[in-house]
Amino acid sequence: MKSINPYSGDTVFEAETHGQAAIEAALTRAVSAVKKLKAMGMDARLDALRKAADVLDDQRDEIAELMTREMGKPIKQAKAEVEKCAWVCRYYADEAPDMLKPTPIDAPEKGECSLYHLPIG
DSSP, X not given: OEEEOTTTOOEEEEOOOOOHHHHHHHHHHHHHHHHHHHHSOHHHHHHHHHHHXXXXXXXXXXXXXXXXXXXXXXXXXXXXXXXXXXXXXXXHHHHHHHHTSOEEEOOGGGOSEEEOOOOOO
8 A cells, every 4th residue: 555645646655455354453452442432431531632632732743744745735734734633622622511411301291301412432
């Protein structure tokens, strides 16, 4: 598999493709990771979002350079995109608790009802 710079046509890097066993192992790890994430409390997930934002900020230039090499995106736009991704992580870390609060539903004939937003994987 090759990653080719669309602007210059240069090969950025080449990687071996994975066989069926490696793919199955990766899928098994992903399923396990989703189960762990689902079991984490809200605060831990919000901390993970904030840490992701910090990593994006700390590695902005390196990530932007990679985006430029692999997608041909101008470096100024690539840096702005990385900054936007960090901002989005922080936005959801700050706003998710209110966004995910149970919403009461007016259904007097059914009793007390609420809409809950739960992680499903």
